[in-house]
Amino acid sequence: MQEELFLKLKSIVSNYLPDDVSPDSIVATSNFIEELNINSANLVDIVLDVEDAFDIMLENEDMDGMQTMADAQSIIKDKLANKG
């Protein structure tokens, strides 16, 4: 489950990597902006793609707290759990 979530998220995030950053560099703790060099404007696109992929809805506060792959995974897990 954990691994599946990571891979799904990784494939979304890899769409927003600069051309010179390999998807292989995405690890469970990667910081989107500082480590993966993702443009901060694209975080909203990642949020939208996550919503579609996991059929959940993220609030503005969720986005504010989503700086790393780990943050995103934990937020997604909570949302999925609450969905019942």
Place this chain on the structure above:
Amino acid sequence: MDERIVVTGMGVCAPNGIGLQSFAESLENGTSGIRFQKELENLNFSCQVAGKPNIDNIKLNNYFTNVQLKDLNATGLIYGVMAGMDAWSDAGLEQYSEQPDWDSGIVFGTGILGVDKFREAIYKVDSGEVRRLGSTAVVQTMASGISAYLGGMLGCGNQVTTNSSACTTGTEALIMGYERIKSGKALRMLVGSCSDSGPYVWGGFDAMRILPRNYNATPEEASRPMSASASGFVPASGAGALVLESLSSAKMRGAKVYGEVLGGAINSGGQRNGGSLTAPNSGAVVRCIQEAINVSGIKPEEIDAINGHLTATSKDSVEIKNWSTALGRKGVDFPFVNSFKSLFGHCLAAAGSIECVGSLLQFHHQKIFGNINCDDVHPEIEKLVERSKIPMQSLNVAPKIVAKASFGFGDVNACVIFRSYTNT
């Protein structure tokens, strides 16, 4: 301040050719880029033909990053980036510098950008889904999106801006860039313009009944500048781009030179004396042409060829009359005159820049490119211009000085004078 300014790079994304070579071949051979557009038929347009660059086989990854390509839905932006980046590399300039190039700037105009993207946004906003617009709804639809994208790709650190003056836009951008270098504020300026494709851009003109309605089965005959049977302009899209550079900078880099910009003029008829939002004040047009000649330090009789605005409406004869008055020349003494719009239609905001590229290619190829669809020259035009001066095929005549003008809604005018480059 007496710095000469030359064109050292060009790029083009036109309905009848992408890239300089293909575009020049089409201009030389009279190859039309105007096609029937099923989409316009489906939408009940009266005019169902248009000129649209065919980018199906273009590798957009050569121009955009993967992230930029995601959700990209702005045709003018695509054409503009292609033309702009091509012009830059044609000039032999570096694209991937670490630091901004403080001496290089951009004036890249458009009429309206990212209309299809804007349509997406309107649907989402109207259905209460503003939060789902994504991150690129702004940058793809702001007018200056085109100069902003190019500025980042090329690392330009001088002025980076977008101008907008309807169908004058491209020629105006060139003159604005020229003036910035002339005033010593930049060494190089990428100038150009782009225009989106599609029904949302072209629809308003169809509604004005100023597009040809009778050529849906014969698209290549639809655009008829200077002809007695001209019945409106063919809507089109695309982009043109030119690198302007001080001659000293060009020489220092050992850059090739397409031609020299001798000078230009921009004015408005104030929507007085016959001018309106949609029609030109002829007095202002004459004044603009004469001013361009004066600031260029040439005499009217030195002009070998004119590339007109000449859109293929009934106003073409008025334009020719204005040229004739401004230059004090007529009959066999009138310069050669052509309108590339016969081959690709009216690219609106992109028209001026694409046609400036074509005008300059005439120096490079030592030709005056021909017109099509005006075997039946308008009688009012024939009174002023001897037929041999309206070539129906490209001529092996190497022009020395070419005048190019563009006129636009809002009663705005721009005229620029180019000279073939001689290293003296």
